[in-house]
Amino acid sequence: MHDILLRVLDYTNTVFLFYFVAANIVYTILMILSLYTVSLHAIWARHKPYKDLADSPVTPPVALIVPAHNEENAIVQTVLSLLDLNYPEKEILVVDDGSTDSTVERLIEKFQLRPLDLIYRESLKTGRPKAIYHNPEWPQLFVLSVKHGGKPHALNSGINMARSPYFCTVDADCIIESDALLRLMAPVTQSTEETVVSGGIVRIANGCTIKEGRITKLDLPKTWIELCQTVEYIRTFLFGRPGWSALNATFITSGAFCLLHKESVIKAGGFSRDTVTEDIDMIASLRHYMAAHKRKYRIQFTTDPICWTEAPRTVKMLARQRRRWQLGLTQTILKNQNMMFNPKYGLTGLLSMPFHAYLEALGCVVEALGTVLIPVSYVVGGMPLSMFLVFMFLAIGYGTLLSMGSVVLEEITLRRYPKLKHVMILMAYAVLENIGYRQMVTIFRAQGVLQYFAGRKHWETVHHKGLEVAGAHGN
Amino acid sequence: MLYIEDLIVIVRWLALIVAIIDLVLVAYILLRRIARDRYYARKDAAHERFSVVVRQFGSGVSEMSHTVIALSKACTPAETAAVQELLIGSMTVENRERISDLLFQLGYVQTWAIQAFGRSRGKELMALITSGQPYAPAPKSWKQNFRKISRLRAFAVKRALPVAYFGHLAPRFAERLLAEALQDPSPYVTRPAVAALGKTLSPVAVPILLEQLRRASKGQSDIPVRAAKAALVRHSSGNLSEFLPFLESREERLRLLVVDTIREMLTSKPLLVADVPVELYDWFINHAVHDTSADVRARSAAVISRFHDRKSIDTLRALLCDEDEYVRLHSVRACADPFYSVMVEDLVGCMIDRRWRVREAAAKSLAAVGSAGARSLADFFLTTNDRYASEQIADELQRSGLIFQLVSMLGTSDLEADQAAAVCRKMAGMGMISLFSYLLQRDMPTPARNELTKILEACSAAQPESAGQQAPPPDDPTKNRTAPFLGTAVAPATTAAGD
Numbered sequence: 001m002h003d004i005l006l007r008v009l010d011y012t013n014t015v016f017l018f019y020f021v022a023a024n025i026v027y028t029i030l031m032i033l034s035l036y037t038v039s040l041h042a043i044w045a046r047h048k049p050y051k052d053l054a055d056s057p058v059t060p061p062v063a064l065i066v067p068a069h070n071e072e073n074a075i076v077q078t079v080l081s082l083l084d085l086n087y088p089e090k091e092i093l094v095v096d097d098g099s100t101d102s103t104v105e106r107l108i109e110k111f112q113l114r115p116l117d118l119i120y121r122e123s124l125k126t127g128r129p130k131a132i133y134h135n136p137e138w139p140q141l142f143v144l145s146v147k148h149g150g151k152p153h154a155l156n157s158g159i160n161m162a163r164s165p166y167f168c169t170v171d172a173d174c175i176i177e178s179d180a181l182l183r184l185m186a187p188v189t190q191s192t193e194e195t196v197v198s199g200g201i202v203r204i205a206n207g208c209t210i211k212e213g214r215i216t217k218l219d220l221p222k223t224w225i226e227l228c229q230t231v232e233y234i235r236t237f238l239f240g241r242p243g244w245s246a247l248n249a250t251f252i253t254s255g256a257f258c259l260l261h262k263e264s265v266i267k268a269g270g271f272s273r274d275t276v277t278e279d280i281d282m283i284a285s286l287r288h289y290m291a292a293h294k295r296k297y298r299i300q301f302t303t304d305p306i307c308w309t310e311a312p313r314t315v316k317m318l319a320r321q322r323r324r325w326q327l328g329l330t331q332t333i334l335k336n337q338n339m340m341f342n343p344k345y346g347l348t349g350l351l352s353m354p355f356h357a358y359l360e361a362l363g364c365v366v367e368a369l370g371t372v373l374i375p376v377s378y379v380v381g382g383m384p385l386s387m388f389l390v391f392m393f394l395a396i397g398y399g400t401l402l403s404m405g406s407v408v409l410e411e412i413t414l415r416r417y418p419k420l421k422h423v424m425i426l427m428a429y430a431v432l433e434n435i436g437y438r439q440m441v442t443i444f445r446a447q448g449v450l451q452y453f454a455g456r457k458h459w460e461t462v463h464h465k466g467l468e469v470a471g472a473h474g475n
Numbered sequence: 476m477l478y479i480e481d482l483i484v485i486v487r488w489l490a491l492i493v494a495i496i497d498l499v500l501v502a503y504i505l506l507r508r509i510a511r512d513r514y515y516a517r518k519d520a521a522h523e524r525f526s527v528v529v530r531q532f533g534s535g536v537s538e539m540s541h542t543v544i545a546l547s548k549a550c551t552p553a554e555t556a557a558v559q560e561l562l563i564g565s566m567t568v569e570n571r572e573r574i575s576d577l578l579f580q581l582g583y584v585q586t587w588a589i590q591a592f593g594r595s596r597g598k599e600l601m602a603l604i605t606s607g608q609p610y611a612p613a614p615k616s617w618k619q620n621f622r623k624i625s626r627l628r629a630f631a632v633k634r635a636l637p638v639a640y641f642g643h644l645a646p647r648f649a650e651r652l653l654a655e656a657l658q659d660p661s662p663y664v665t666r667p668a669v670a671a672l673g674k675t676l677s678p679v680a681v682p683i684l685l686e687q688l689r690r691a692s693k694g695q696s697d698i699p700v701r702a703a704k705a706a707l708v709r710h711s712s713g714n715l716s717e718f719l720p721f722l723e724s725r726e727e728r729l730r731l732l733v734v735d736t737i738r739e740m741l742t743s744k745p746l747l748v749a750d751v752p753v754e755l756y757d758w759f760i761n762h763a764v765h766d767t768s769a770d771v772r773a774r775s776a777a778v779i780s781r782f783h784d785r786k787s788i789d790t791l792r793a794l795l796c797d798e799d800e801y802v803r804l805h806s807v808r809a810c811a812d813p814f815y816s817v818m819v820e821d822l823v824g825c826m827i828d829r830r831w832r833v834r835e836a837a838a839k840s841l842a843a844v845g846s847a848g849a850r851s852l853a854d855f856f857l858t859t860n861d862r863y864a865s866e867q868i869a870d871e872l873q874r875s876g877l878i879f880q881l882v883s884m885l886g887t888s889d890l891e892a893d894q895a896a897a898v899c900r901k902m903a904g905m906g907m908i909s910l911f912s913y914l915l916q917r918d919m920p921t922p923a924r925n926e927l928t929k930i931l932e933a934c935s936a937a938q939p940e941s942a943g944q945q946a947p948p949p950d951d952p953t954k955n956r957t958a959p960f961l962g963t964a965v966a967p968a969t970t971a972a973g974d
Contacts, residue, residue: 036629043632044663047639052670057743058705114914116873117907119866121831131909136876190666192691192699386483393486397493404500411504420508427501 009373009382013391016370020394023359023367027402033243035409038303041242042413045304050179050186054086059189060165061089062181062259065158067151068172069097074310074464075172076110080213082170083140087181092141093158094172095129098148103172104133111138118142124156124270132161151255152271152278159262159270167265169279171256173464175205175215175308183305184259187298195298196261196286199253200305201237203416204230208308215308220422225318228433229311231426232441235406238303238413245301249352252329253299255279257307264289264297274335276458277328284336291344304414310464319444320460326364326448327456333357334452361449368446370395371439396434403430514553521549521557529558533565533574543580559583563643575645579604584648587637591664592655593618603651610651612658622660631661638664642671649675657683662697669698673706681707681714685721688736692729700732708739715740716752723758727768734763734774741781748782760786769799776802780809788818795821800830807836811843819844819851826855826864834864838871849877850891857897869902873910878902882914886922896926903934 053059064082068075075094082092096104107113113133120128126146133143146157155169168184170176180200188195207221221227244250258279265271268289271278283299290297312318333340333356340357342349370391378388407426410416417423528545531537549558558581566574578584584604589597596613603610624630641652649671656668669687672680688703690696721733748756759782763775776794779787794806795818807825810818822844825837841848856868872878884895903911911927919927 040628040632044635047636047667049639049667049670052705056705057708057739058701115909115912117869117902117909118873119835119870134874136874136879189701189705190699192662192694192697386481386486389486389490390482393489393493397490400497401493404497408500408504411507420505423504423508424501427497427504431497 005380006382009377009380012369012373013377013383013387016366016374016391017387017394019363019366019370020391023363024394024398026355026359027239030243031239031402031405033246034239034241035405037242037246038238038409038413041303045183049190050182053182053185053189054088056088059088059182059185061091061163062087062185063091063093063158063162063164063167063262064170064181065155065162065167066092066094066170066172067097067154067158068094068099068103069148069151069154070099070101070103071172071464072099072101072103072106073173075103076106077210077213078170078172078174079107079111079141081175082213083138084178084213085176085181086178087185089164090140090181091162091164093161094141094143095154095158096143096145097151097154098146104143104145107143108133111135111141113138113141113143120160122160123266124159126153126157126160129157129161150273152273155278156270159265162262165262166259167262168257168259169255170307171309173310174202174256175210175213176257177306177308178214180257180305180307181259183302184257187300187302188259191298191300193296193298194261194264195300196264196290197250197253197283197299198259199241199250199299199301200257200259200307201241201303202233202254202256203237203306203308204233204311205308206230206311206313218416218418218422220417220425221311223313224429224432225315225437226311226313227425227429228437229318231403231407231429231433232437233311234410234426235403235430238409239402239406241301242303244352245299247347247351248298249347250299250301251283251348251352251356252280253283253301254307255282256309257305260286275328275331276324277332280329280332281335284332284339287339287345287348288336306414306416312462313465315440317462318441319447321462322441322444323448323451324460324462326361326445327451329356330361330449330452333361364442364445365449367395367442368439371442395439399434399438400431403433406430517551517553518557521551521554522561525549525554525558525561529561529565532577533567533570535570535573539573539577539580542577546577546581555583559640563640566643571643572645572647575643575648578644579648584644584652587640588652591634591637591641591652596655600651600655604648610654613655625659626661628661628663631659631663634659634661635663635667638667638671641668642674644675646675646677646679650677650679653680654683657687665697666699666702669702669706673709676710678710678714678717681710681717684710685717685733688732689721689724689729692726692732704732704736704739707736708743710740712740712744712746712750715750715755719752719754719758722755727771730766731768731770731774734771734778738774738777741778746781748784751782756782760790764790764793769797769802772797772799773802773805776806776809780812780815783814788815791815791818792821795825800833803828803833804830804836807833807840811836811840813843813845816844816847819847822848823851823855826859826867827861831863831867834867835870838867839875842871842875842877850894853881853894853898857894857901865901865905869905869907872898872902873907878910882911882919882923882927884923885926886920886924896930899927900930900934903930908934 066078066082079092079094094107113135115131116134118132118134120132129144129146131145133145134141142161144157144161146154159167166188168181184198184200187198204221204226205215206226207219208215209217209219220230241250241252255278260282264286265282268282268285272281272285275281286299312321333353339345339349340353345353374383374388374391377383378385404427407423407430411423417426525546528537528542532542546558549555562574562578585597585601588600591597592600599613638653638656641649641656644652653668653672653675656664659665659668669684672684684703684707687696687698688700688707691698691700691703715737718733718737722730724730759775759779763772763779766772766775772794776791779790791806791810794802797803797806803825807822810822819841822837822841825833828834828837838852841852852868852871856865859865872881881895881898884892885899886892899911908931911931915924915927
């Protein structure tokens with residue numbers, strides 16, 4: 001019996017070893033590509049090409065669509081930050097997705113909104129909103145109150161109401177930097193190909209102080225879980241996505257802050273309710289549509305338009321968030337599996353999809369099993385110390401290098417953290433997050449994959465406490 | 476042969492290497508922070524030290540020779556960066572020539588040119604500028620064999636940075652440098668060169684940019700159409716004669732882009748009709764309306780509307796009757812100007828257009844042409860039986876805030892109080908009572924409240940069969956405020972059908 005167990009462990013350990021080696025090789029290639037892209041973009045951005053867009057009549061108008069479900073703590077600050085955006089022509093459409101708290105009331109009170117009976121035309125099937133609120137004194141702002149139908153439904157309602165050729169999805173708990181929309185639009189105006197999506201990066205705002213929709217004091221969060229997420233976000237957005245963007249093979253952009261071409265989205269069928277990560281699904285739908293119509297296009301990811309968001313503050317909420325993301329990724333990949341290894345989709349089909357399927361979606365199950373089985377294997381004598389250390393190095397040691405590298409890249413390019421103390425803390429957590437935090441997140445992600453195979457279709461709600469607002473309540 | 480026992484040694488070494496790299500990265504950050512702090516401290520000091528000199532030179536108080544001596548003392552990278560920033564920041568239309576000359580004499584222009592074009596070519600261009608000779612492209616050399624490598628972003632980005640500075644210089648310096656930048660194989664250099672050509676505001680740049688636009692329209696260039704347009708739009712309408720040959724092009728797309736550029740130029744700046752060349756005026760008044768491309772006709776409307784004369788009225792009238800939806804749409808939008816209040820009747824006619832975009836634009840334009848337009852909008856609203864036109868007008872009354880003025884007139888002795896009441900009555904009859912119900916729950920003058928109450932009561936009495944259709948779902952946040960009348964309203968007509 002013991003021999004059989006050892007034999008099984010031997011085989012599984014070989015699988016784990018191949019997985020870890022392959023994953024680290026791919027991550028290293030992505031890291032090099034990202035380093036190249038991000039550094040050059042940082043140099044290129046020195047002459048601030050986006051500044052010309054601010055006063056150019058040629059800059060396309062943008063509708064900012066904010067789906068909100070029970071966001072009473074954050075919504076006013078978010079809207080204030082959007083009103084304050086430096087952009088020549090914008091409309092702000094807050095879509096209240098059947099909130100049961102006072103999300104709408106807060107907005108009505110702050111902006112003196114009145115219910116109006118405005119025309120609502122359905123380019124995408126959504127049904128008429130329950131109410132539309134507007135105040136001519138804030139001509140850019142409209143609030144739509146719709147029956148609870150989920151984020152995709154809210155986004156589609158916003159698209160129906162939008163008049164601009166581009167729209168930008170913004171999460172209701174996000175603070176957008178003043179020039180971020182201009183920076184997000186810059187790749188669209190500078191490209192000879194049609195740019196249907198332009199994604200920006202998301203940072204953690206926990207610990208920062210906010211006033212009138214602006215971050216007035218940039219600080220790091222206090223708890224380990226939030227600090228680990230801060231490093232994790234930096235790593236994900238600076239070491240990974242820019243690499244795929246350089247290959248024009250972006251498969252994931254964060255729906256928290258993403259610019260999309262309205263007509264293309266409508267023709268691609270709008271946001272779908274088939275998955276719980278409508279943002280990833282939208283990218284896949286657009287790729288399908290563009291490939292089917294043989295249109296030349298780009299899906300761009302840029303590292304300097306920054307959106308600040310609130311991260312989960314407890315392990316329970318973090319677990320829910322990560323399970324949801326993983327469930328959505330798995331749903332999207334399996335829904336669009338015909339893209340896999342399909343040259344019709346270019347490098348997205350040949351490289352990006354297999355990477356996201358095998359390393360990002362299903363890989364976490366292997367990684368989670370490895371996290372549990374490798375120590376067990378060592379303890380029961382199924383693995384020599386030397387092999388155990390190899391695994392530890394691959395799982396932890398190399399990870400610290402990636403995380404440290406991303407913090408350094410942040411410091412060289414974006415430099416959002418003003419104090420040396422901040423950077424040192426981040427570097428410390430770049431090491432520490434690899435011991436415990438990453439393994440924990442891997443297990444949550446694996447649970448997400450299992451949820452998919454167990455037939456789960458809906459997401460778990462993540463509750464936010466709300467960001468720290470300077471002065472009274474900020475509302 | 477690698478034995479498993481050896482792995483422990485390898486892992487130990489690997490872990491050590493990772494730890495060392497991590498420590499090196501920490502040290503790098505520390506040193507970089509210290510270096511940056513020093514750099515910015517020096518730059519701030521230089522800003523303070525040289526700002527008076529630059530200000531005096533910019534305002535014409537101090538001489539070139541004195542300023543050159545004073546600013547030559549800036550020699551560290553932080554100091555030169557500060558001086559460059561100060562000089563570029565203090566440029567105005569009046570002193571641009573002098574400050575450009577100063578930048579040239581201080582050697583900054585040469586440094587940028589060398590950075591962008593290489594040492595020998597940079598110096599050649601400097602010689603051309605000094606001698607006042609026209610620009611001549613570089614003769615063929617072995618370096619051109621490496622154009623594909625030069626296209627790579629890694630090599631191009633550093634060449635692109637100084638190109639952005641050229642746009643700030645006076646045309647005498649900028650023209651030759653930017654002409655050279657446009658020859659660069661990389662789009663990372665040519666794109667900022669096009670943007671910089673826009674900033675020079677030199678008439679010489681206009682034909683170059685138009686040529687870039689032509690090439691972009693055919694997909695023969697790395698310059699996006701939008702970038703070429705944005706650069707052209709910066710130029711003044713005094714250069715419009717350069718556009719004529721392109722308006723007569725046989726390519727529809729090029730004509731469209733040129734007309735659209737003129738439109739953007741004229742809408743972003745005040746236009747002096749005297750600036751418009753006769754031929755160009757003639758093209759828009761007599762030819763644009765018959766252009767084979769509907770897009771060209773559509774975009775021409777906005778240009779024509781800027782002429783503000785009798786002929787423009789006649790031409791716009793003709794365009795309002797165009798068979799193409801987008802021509803009518805743009806023509807209606809072009810009339811959103813008090814000068815075209817004489818066209819109110821024509822705009823009212825567009826309220827029953829079969830396309831909703833045209834109806835929407837007509838309502839907006841009527842609201843924008845002034846009181847005559849607003850009155851006609853209200854009159855038409857009261858007399859029309861067209862459902863879609865009524866919905867569109869009601870939408871505009873609410874969006875523009877006109878409805879609040881109308882409500883405030885209710886029950887007063889205002890001459891238009893009756894008309895205001897009639898408008899409110901019709902809106903209530905169409906089921907558009909959300910705002911009225913809301914207002915009744917708020918503070919409002921008693922006469923207006925009484926009148927509004929009367930209107931809503933009359934409306935609910937007239938249509939009892941529709942009761943309940945407008946009732947909001949139980950979780951509607953407005954339900955408490957709208958309760959008195961919601962139960963008796965007709966179904967809202969706000970999801971407009973019609974295309």
